[in-house]
Structure formats: structure tokens, C-alpha cells
Amino acid sequence: xxxxxxxxxxxxxxxxxxxxxxxxxxxxxxxxxxxxxxxxxxxxxxxxxxxxxxxxxxxxxxxxxxxxxxxxxxxxxxxxxxxxxxxxxxxxxxxxxxxxxxxxxxxxxxxxxxxxxxxxxxxxxxxxxxxxxxxxxxxxxxxxxxxxxxxxxxx
Amino acid sequence: xxxxxxxxxxxxxxxxxxxxxxxxxxxxxxxxxxxxxxxxxxxxxxxxxxxxxxxxxxxxxxxxxxxxxxxxxxxxxxxxxxxxxxxxxxxxxxxxxxxxxxxxxxxxxxxxxxxxxxxxxxxxxxxxxxxxxxxxxxxxxxxxxxxxxxxxxxxxxxxxxxxxxxxxxxxxxxxxxxxxxxxxxxxxxxxxxxxxxxxxxxxxxxxxxxxxxxxxxxxxxxxxxxxxxxxxxxxxxxxxxxxxxxxxxxxxxxxxxxxxxxxxxxxxxxxxxxxxxxxxxxxxxxxxxxxxxxxxxxxxxxxxxxxxxxxxxxxxxxxxxxxxxxxxxxxxxxxxxxxxxxxxxxxxxxxxxxxxxxxxxxxxxxxxxxxxxxxxxxxxxxxxxxxxxxxxxxxxxxxxxxxxxxx
Numbered sequence: 001x002x003x004x005x006x007x008x009x010x011x012x013x014x015x016x017x018x019x020x021x022x023x024x025x026x027x028x029x030x031x032x033x034x035x036x037x038x039x040x041x042x043x044x045x046x047x048x049x050x051x052x053x054x055x056x057x058x059x060x061x062x063x064x065x066x067x068x069x070x071x072x073x074x075x076x077x078x079x080x081x082x083x084x085x086x087x088x089x090x091x092x093x094x095x096x097x098x099x100x101x102x103x104x105x106x107x108x109x110x111x112x113x114x115x116x117x118x119x120x121x122x123x124x125x126x127x128x129x130x131x132x133x134x135x136x137x138x139x140x141x142x143x144x145x146x147x148x149x150x151x152x153x154x155x
Numbered sequence: 156x157x158x159x160x161x162x163x164x165x166x167x168x169x170x171x172x173x174x175x176x177x178x179x180x181x182x183x184x185x186x187x188x189x190x191x192x193x194x195x196x197x198x199x200x201x202x203x204x205x206x207x208x209x210x211x212x213x214x215x216x217x218x219x220x221x222x223x224x225x226x227x228x229x230x231x232x233x234x235x236x237x238x239x240x241x242x243x244x245x246x247x248x249x250x251x252x253x254x255x256x257x258x259x260x261x262x263x264x265x266x267x268x269x270x271x272x273x274x275x276x277x278x279x280x281x282x283x284x285x286x287x288x289x290x291x292x293x294x295x296x297x298x299x300x301x302x303x304x305x306x307x308x309x310x311x312x313x314x315x316x317x318x319x320x321x322x323x324x325x326x327x328x329x330x331x332x333x334x335x336x337x338x339x340x341x342x343x344x345x346x347x348x349x350x351x352x353x354x355x356x357x358x359x360x361x362x363x364x365x366x367x368x369x370x371x372x373x374x375x376x377x378x379x380x381x382x383x384x385x386x387x388x389x390x391x392x393x394x395x396x397x398x399x400x401x402x403x404x405x406x407x408x409x410x411x412x413x414x415x416x417x418x419x420x421x422x423x424x425x426x427x428x429x430x431x432x433x434x435x436x437x438x439x440x441x442x443x444x445x446x447x448x449x450x451x452x453x454x455x456x457x458x459x460x461x462x463x464x465x466x467x468x469x470x471x472x473x474x475x476x477x478x479x480x481x482x483x484x485x486x487x488x489x490x491x492x493x494x495x496x497x498x499x500x501x502x503x504x505x506x507x508x509x510x511x512x513x514x515x516x517x518x519x520x521x522x523x524x525x526x527x528x529x530x531x532x533x534x535x536x537x538x539x540x541x542x543x544x545x546x547x548x549x550x551x552x553x554x555x556x557x558x559x560x561x562x
Contacts, residue, residue: 104222
């Protein structure tokens, strides 16, 4: 399962970086600096495009954080297609990403992935990454059974 | 008088550089491009190479050596676009260019009066990098073999014209003989037994002795290393003596339906090639590489040279049944068509069935696929490979890039 994404540092506006204190997520593996968003972070965050705006929201829901939402950071495409989320007032969003991390393997992503944005009972916005069964290629590359639903590409 | 010069242009870590053209964010990072199944690195950046990762290494080993490495799925359609853009630029600089491989070209490197070969090499390198975005290295020397050795030495992003025999010898003295294209480990071992270890040892060796040991192939290299061109520039690809299609089966499989699917897929790919080159096959060979067991092979002479899918698939099935050991997982398969003939020169058989219907079906299939997409209309035997056909990049391989001299 996807456990982190990375974006070029310049992909996020400085105002957004400052407002959410994202500088601590900066990472340097050579070339341009990047911002990494890990699901295992103390406060897991993800950038999302929603109604034409780039925002930073909580990645999924942890045990004890909300009673109405499922625990985890992912949702299956089949669940989305079943209409489960429409009953919660959820919205489809795009999660921009240049890299994804799964099974310890960082891989390149062209645009990003699909997500579902929903509010918990405390009106905190949370995003779940939409996943589907891994393709053969993705499965070999990451040894993972699930992959994110990528925008405009299939690995 | 200046000797006639040959140039060699080689893209620096081409697949990675090609990905960096469209994803500049990857510049400066350790990047590996993965092969057809996502298991092995087929190209790596210099940053990844510096972590000790070799081409062909499995991703799980790479991950251990370079945890922050970034991996990508190969995209040969994109690499061909950039390869042809480079080729077109080199042709503007030179009247004769050989499309040696997807990322390597040989060319006539004789600049006009007043221009130096070194300036020519630098101008070409800079122009290709500026226009296409892929860093390249250019080597210029008195023969193809020398030019390639020069560019290999000048990497990355080098430009070097080496035309002085003394400078050539100094270079050859530094290079092991196995650096010469055409001298692999077995030949190098035979040469070592004669005390030939460096390229210079090889160039100074007795020519007749070299020929005796390595046949005419070795003698050609000997002439080339001594600055006498013995390999001409092939600006047009010579006609194929054999056409083949095949490769990995996406992990070992012993499922007969899936194997038949691969057989049909590879037969369809082979038919495409036969049609493109307007030849028919007189003989078909099938190789099946078993997982942890010996390779099976069988060949058959076709009753009539043909490019018909149904006849070739029947022949392929016949060979496959004698190559594959039921129950054993097969990991790779290759179909090779030989005894290629132009249809017009073939003696028709007395009892050959009319093939008007088969021709009409083949034409329809070609036209549908040309319009809708490759493999849109295909044999029903390929149905078990739904996952392979769903993946767009699986539909185009490096061997599908035509006109190259070598793989």
C-alpha cells in the first residue's frame, strides 16, 4: 500500500508551506528539494486539489480520531463505485504527486492520484487515497497487492 | 592531409535522460528505469551507479543499496521519439549517419575546411543536448572501433576528437582489451593466454596470429585499432537474415492457456515484422526457456514460405509442443523466422490451398489495428493475457524500433 508521496518543493506555494509549517517535510535526495508526506507521520497530511484550490488536509483517520469515518488512509475503488462515500458528503479530489512510496520503493508518478475528501464530525477534512488491485508490473516492482488509482497513467 | 574521420555519438544513460526531459524533477536524483516486468533495472543514472547498482540488478537488491532511489517503468515509445530527434540532428551535421542503436550513432565526421574535429565534436554534442535535452558524448577518431573507444572514455557529456596516432596509442594502453566491442569475456580470456591484456597489446599483436585466434572478426578489429577503417558506415540497414519476436513471459508460468496466449502474441508480432519487411518465412524456430531447467528448442521447415498468421501459428504450436516440458514453468519464449524470401521469388507448390480468405482477414486486421491501435484486433488465443494487453507500454518494445543496426 502507498505509504508516502513526494512533490517538488516549488510545487506548493510558499504561503501554503508557511501556513502548515511544511518545511519540516523537506527532503534532499539530490537535485531539486522535495516535500515528503508520510502516512506514518505524527500528523499525516496530503496536498489535494479541490474546487480549483490546492489545500493541505489530514491523510485518513486514525483510531480514536473519529467515530464516523473508517480507520486508515485508503479506500478501495470498488467502495467508491458502490456509492459508500456519497452518503458521507464526500468529494472526489486529485492528490498531486511526483513520487510515491510503496513497499520501500520510491517510484515516479506523472500527475498524481485520485482521492476522496470527507469531513469528520469535528469538521476536520480528511482525504483517503483511492486504491485498486495492483497491476502485475506494480506488484512486481513494489511487492504490494494494491496500488493507488493514478491520474492519466497505469504502471 | 587529415585522415578520414568517423564519429560516434552515444547518449549518456539514455533512458534515464529521456525521462528527465519530460520530468525535470528527476535531475540530480538516483534514478533507475525498470524493464518489461518491473523487476530489474535496465538503465540507471550516474547517481545510482555511484551507489554500486549495476544494469540488470533486481529492484530488491537496488532498494537495499540505494533506499532513496527513484524507479520508473520503461516507455520505449517516448525513447524512440527522442532517438529519432537525435538522429535527425546528427544528419544535419553529417552527410552519412548509421543508426546503430536507439542511443548510438556512427557518422562521417569530416568538418569543412578550417573547422577542427574537436570543435565539430563539441558543436554536435552541445546542439543535441540543447535541442533534444539529452546529454550525449561524442568521440571522433580514424575508425569506428576507435571512435567508440574514444566516446566511451570521454563519458559523460564529453566531446573528444583523437586523431593523432600517439594520443591514440596512449589511450589504447590504458584500456583493457575487453573494452573493444566484439571482444567479450571468452575472447578476452583467449587473448590473455597470449599476453594480450590491453587494447594496445592487441593493436601491436601479429595480425595473422590475431586472425588465427579470432577469425576475420578479430582481424577487422585489429585493422580498426591501428587506424585503418575496416567497417563501413551502414547508412541503410542491410536486409534481415532472420526476424524474431519474443521475450519474457512476465514471470514463470506452466499454464498451457497462458503459454498458448504468448505463442499467439509472439506469432502476431512476428507476422507484423514479416509484413513490414515484405518477406515470407521458410523456417520457424521456437525457443522456450524453462525456469531453472534446460531450454527447449525445435524448428520446422514450412511447406511453403509464408507470412500467414494461421499457418505460422500452427507451425509454432508444433514446435512449442516439442520445446516445452509440460508442468515446468517457462519464463521466456522466442520465435525466429529464417530463410526469408521476397514473395515474388517463391516457387508456388502444386497442392497449395488458395489463401484469398486468409489474405483478406490479414488485411482487415492490419487496417483495424492501424486505425484503432496495435493489437486492438487480435487472436482469441491471446485472451488469457488480458493483463498484458491492458498495459499500454507492454505493446511496444525496444525491438519494435525499426531501422537500427543492432538491438
